[in-house]
Amino acid sequence: MLLYQVSSNMVTFSSGFLDQIRQRISLADVIGRYTTVQKRGSNLIACCPFHKEKSPSFYIYEEDGHYHCYGCKAHGDIFSFLMEKRGFSFPEVVEDLAGQAGLQIPQNGGDSEEDRRAKAERGLFYEIMEKTAQFYEKQLLSNGGSSAKKYTDNRGITLPTQKTFRLGYAPRGNVLHHHLSKLGYKTPALQKLGLVQESKDRPGDFYDYFRDRLMFPIWDKRGRVIAFGGRILGTGHPKYINSPETPLFHKGDVIYGxxxxxxxxxxxxxxxxxxxxxxxxxxxxxxxxxxxxxxxxxxxxxxxxxxxxxxxxxxxxxxxxxxxxxxxxxxxxxxxxxxxxxxxxxxxxxxxxxxxxxxxxxxxxxxxxx
Ligand SMILES: [Zn+2]
Missing domain, CATH: 3.40.1360.10 (Dna Topoisomerase Vi A Subunit; Chain: A, domain 2)
Structure with missing residues (x-):
């Protein structure tokens, strides 16, 4: 995704506000005003509006909001497209699109103190999940992970596959909690992410949510770790447990792999x-x-x-x-x-x-x- 950090006339636009525009206005609709957009398979294609051609080599990727021409290498998003086609400045394009989307341009750039705090917290959450995935991966390669390693070997999983899927091992006990605490992450954040759980019998005591399980990191569309699935080793129930719903993970919205x-x-x-x-x-x-x-x-x-x-x-x-x-x-x-x-x-x-x-x-x- 292209990032704009342009300001003009004392107006700056937050990435959150620009995302709102992207969500409300379809890139294909905007491009469709300049060239005929057709559907081919799951792709949206068109004859390139930037160079002359008879068969389409201009691809529109609605999902992450960009276009790419395999002929002339024109590339960009909804904002750069209109800047190019209409000769507008960036703030002019934003104003124009905001008007079409029925959005008010925020006076302060759109990021309140609260927005900024929420964004920083999400950043921290992604960081913790990534550190956790790394920790589990390391455990699988250590002596402690031998039972999980035996399981993956028995299932014929090769090392490259193990690495691609970042398989890991969650040890017994509260090893993850100790590890993340040592790295400076606070328990309430770990609890929000479903990595530790408070003991019902002893309030104030926390234990690792995943213990003695083969771990499958679950990623978002961009490949960031947002949750885990854990498989029991040997017999027992439940065979699989997943991270609970968290600020990062809504399981009905996520597809594994x-x-x-x-x-x-x-x-x-x-x-x-x-x-x-x-x-x-x-x-x-x-x-x-x-x-x-x-x-x-x-x-x-x-x-x-x-x-x-x-x-x-x-x-x-x-x-x-x-x-x-x-x-x-x-x-x-x-x-x-x-x-x-x-x-x-x-x-x-x-x-x-x-x-x-x-x-x-x-x-x-x-x-x-x-
Ligand atoms: Zn082109």
Missing amino acids: YHLAKQAKAQNKLTPLICSEGYMDVVALHQGGFQGAVAPNGTSITENQLDLLWKLDHEPIICLDGDKAGEEAALRALKVALPFLEAGKTLRFVSLPSGEDPDSLLRAGKKELL
């Missing part, structure tokens, strides 16, 4: 987008060469998650286990999707042989079956 699938799709448009059931399925599919593998976070798929899928691929594949739970999950997904299905927004379902999941199939060497 999304940023990796996005990267893969950007590199190769033909990569199928496969939505499977769980973390291990995604890891196994990825390792098996299906780099567009993703999963909801242990829930049935939500409307927001479907929207995310459709942004990457107009025909994602829902791949569910060959058991009763898998069938029921497919039905639920279909029910959520039904009101939204239209041309360019469909779903494909793959049902695996009874008793199989993507991981078991791949390990049995039945890749071609998928």
Whole structure:
């Protein structure tokens, strides 16, 4: 994303205000005033408004709000587009778009003291989650992580895959709490992020939320760690636990592996987008060469998650286990999707042989079956 730090006539615009404009005004609509925008697959393309061409090489990426011409390398966002096309200054473009969006231009730049504090807190939260992911990764490579290492070895997970997915190990006891405290992070922040929990019996005592589990960091669309899923080692219940809802993590809005699938799709448009059931399925599919593998976070798929899928691929594949739970999950997904299905927004379902999941199939060497 382009960052503007332009001020003119004593007016500066906060990034929050510029984001509001981006959210309210579609880049494709603005560009569509200058050239014909067409949909091809999941892409929006057009003949470039900056150079003469007969077949479109101008791509519009609505999701993160930028355009790119593969012919003349024109590149930018809604603001730079209008500055270029209309010869406006940046503040003029902002004023113009704010007017169209029905937004008042904030007098003070839009960031109140409270906004600034909230932003700083979010920054701290991302930092803590990243440090936690690093801590778990290190633990998996240490002696203490041998039980988790044995599990990943048994499942045939290679070291490169382990690194791609940043798998980790949450030790027993309250090792994470001690570690993060030593780094200077305060307990209330860790509690807000669902990393530690207060003891019900002994108020004021905190314990690590994830203990003795194989850890899967969960990322946002940009690849920042916002939560974790933890798998039990050996038998016991529940098999998986996820971070609770936190200021960073709303599980119904997040898809596991999304940023990796996005990267893969950007590199190769033909990569199928496969939505499977769980973390291990995604890891196994990825390792098996299906780099567009993703999963909801242990829930049935939500409307927001479907929207995310459709942004990457107009025909994602829902791949569910060959058991009763898998069938029921497919039905639920279909029910959520039904009101939204239209041309360019469909779903494909793959049902695996009874008793199989993507991981078991791949390990049995039945890749071609998928
Ligand atoms: Zn061009």
